[in-house]
Amino acid sequence: MQRTLVLLKPDCVQRGLMGRIISRFEEKGLQIAAMKMLHVSPSMSREHYAEHVEKPFYPSLEEFITSAPVVALAIDGLNVIEVVRGMLGATNGLKAESGTIRGDFSSSRQMNLVHASDSPESAERELKIYFAEGACDYESVAKNFLRAADE
Structure with a gap:
């Protein structure tokens, strides 16, 4: 099992796509271990995107990620x-394949x-x-119906 971070970015929140995207993760059988809505501060943005801070595109990235709330999710799964x-x-929604989140919505x-x-x-x-x-560690009662015991 692994845990990952997913951010539903300001455009997702503003377009009202949060539920549809979260549903896709749940329908895949992934488990949400934590979730919250928050405003990303400039200092959080710099910490999160530390490898990009010195790049020319960073100011517009920070402006975007701090422009409206995000929904942060901790998601567990194999x-x-x-x-x-x-x-x-x-990454580019114009190049993303149909059937993917970005291909379908971006x-x-x-x-x-x-x-x-x-x-x-x-x-x-x-x-x-x-x-x-x-996060909230818990065992889903549905796990026996999502994968074999030896997976």
Whole structure:
């Protein structure tokens, strides 16, 4: 089992797509361990996107991510980082395949609705930014109907 961070970004919140996107994760059999709506502060943005702060596009990224609330989710599942990133599709919504979240709902490179951690190390670091208080660990009663016992 892995845990990853997913952010439903300001465009997702403003367009009222939160429920539809969360449903896709739940329908896939992934488990939400924590969720909250918040405003990303400029300092949180710099911490989250630390590797991009010195890049020329960073100011517009910070302006966007701090422009409206986001919904942060901690999501658990087998190979969840790879699974979620596959569900999101290509970063640019114009290039994302139909059937992916971005392919179905986005037509922009920046207004691409969602962020997801790209590695176990990123997930650990990003989850601490948004869920310093931790998450709710629990065992779903549906797990026996989602995968075999040896998976």
